[in-house]
Amino acid sequence: MLSTPEILRRTGGRPVKSIVFDEAAIAAKVQELGARITEAYPDGELLVLGLLKGSFIFLSDLVRVIQRPIQIDFLVASSYGDAKVSSGTVRLLYDPETQLEGKHILLVEDIIDTGKTLQRLMTLLGTRRPRSLAVCTLLDKQLATEVRPELRFVGFRAPPAFLVGYGLDHAENYRHLPFIADLE
Numbered sequence: 001m002l003s004t005p006e007i008l009r010r011t012g013g014r015p016v017k018s019i020v021f022d023e024a025a026i027a028a029k030v031q032e033l034g035a036r037i038t039e040a041y042p043d044g045e046l047l048v049l050g051l052l053k054g055s056f057i058f059l060s061d062l063v064r065v066i067q068r069p070i071q072i073d074f075l076v077a078s079s080y081g082d083a084k085v086s087s088g089t090v091r092l093l094y095d096p097e098t099q100l101e102g103k104h105i106l107l108v109e110d111i112i113d114t115g116k117t118l119q120r121l122m123t124l125l126g127t128r129r130p131r132s133l134a135v136c137t138l139l140d141k142q143l144a145t146e147v148r149p150e151l152r153f154v155g156f157r158a159p160p161a162f163l164v165g166y167g168l169d170h171a172e173n174y175r176h177l178p179f180i181a182d183l184e
């Protein structure tokens with residue numbers, strides 16, 4: 001656990017309102033998700049697809065506790081810009097180069113808000129004939145929208161606050177915080 005001065009050094013003096021999930025809680029949850037994923041895929045090729053940029057820290061911890069062979073690639077989609085409110089528009093900026101056909105695909109996301117980003121990606125990836133397609137998200141805000149993708153592996157239910165840290169950003173800041181905090 002970081003002390004207050006250690007936190008403020010990392011945020012440039014901006015206080016965090018509260019730490020929602022600390023390092024220990026996150027580490028325990030990642031272990032649990034890794035065990036569940038290992039068990040869920042007894043055979044076949046598994047491609048772990050990280051949605052950049054938010055999932056990069058979660059994905060790097062998660063893949064190290066999955067106890068079976070995997071491949072790793074990334075997707076880049078953009079929906080937020082600097083705004084704190086979801087715009088609903090998604091842009092695909094990088095398409096995975098790895099072959100998807102016949103493989104189990106596990107999409108790894110940092111946080112699901114409206115789920116629009118993910119819904120669009122699921123439809124697109126489904127056309128590439130994977131053996132299966134599932135989602136693992138660290139956080140789920142559980143917003144009720146008409147089209148919500150099915151979330152097979154969920155770490156935590158997130159409060160309806162704007163969260164930063166452990167990969168989550170506000171205008172590219174705070175991704176490096178080792179915990180998840182409410183900034184407001």
Ligand code: IMP
Nearest residue numbers: 054086112113114115116117162163168
């Ligand atoms: P959705 O398409 O509305 O589900 O938006 C999901 C994406 O928005 C996530 O992958 C995050 O990058 C971003 N996002 C949603 N909520 C938060 C938050 O509380 N903090 C930081 N980023 C967020």
Ligand code: MG
Nearest residue numbers: 052053054110
């Ligand atoms: Mg994201």
